[in-house]
Amino acid sequence: MEKKRKKDHPLFYTWHGMMYRCYKPYNSHYKYYGAQGITVDERWHDFWNFVYDIDNRMPNGHLLYSSDYQLDKDLKGGKIYSLENCVILSKKENQQLGYEKLQKRIVAFNDSQKIVFDSLGNVERQLNIKHGTLTSCLKRGNVHRKTGFRFKYIS
Template structure:
């Protein structure tokens, strides 16, 4: 049997586990810190390989560097066989970019403005992105007088 660390899917599995459970990982803040987890079955590497090889549609494509595992098949917060699909790295990057480009509504007693992204909101209103995010999370008025919320 091939050693776990030498298996082609090891880096995919390890990356998933680290993003979800290792606070020092650079992407933990987007995954584990937001409640994203890995199903119990996939905590065992060999169960992960078995499911990818035998039960996941197009799972064999994960053996190629240009494909990635995407957990958002059902809008879920868990990496599992039923919640994941295999997509190209290009598709995954576009999905990630689209999620980051959420529209923002800025409003006060006199006006409402819609922006295409947090970056655009901050640039036009001259407010730091982090301040806008804090205002959204707290559902509070920013010192500029605006409330902010994401537009669906």
């Protein structure tokens, strides 16, 4: 049986995008992937190994053929695209996970009190602080005069 040309295969652009994000500094998303130490398992540098693993070894790999699904390495917390580290998620699930990852928790503290907030917006609303003032306090470590709190990001 003759192999298709790579570019004609339905998984080509998934693989190509993954490789370019991780290894091509001119790719617009490289700063979020390759520049952050995200890599692709050596086995998957070969397109046909990637296809074989998706088709034969990846749980629910067949779903990746639908544009409603994506390959995700973050759910398991890894920095390597690999068979062991990746899962297939719906676009909606993947977007929700990305959104949750971007939400940084913030702690407001002084000598006697510590309050944890789930977002900048919650700090702003509950303590009645303007966005610019809060981000300035976070960057510089300054005490907010009206509340007496310092602020920092926590994970």
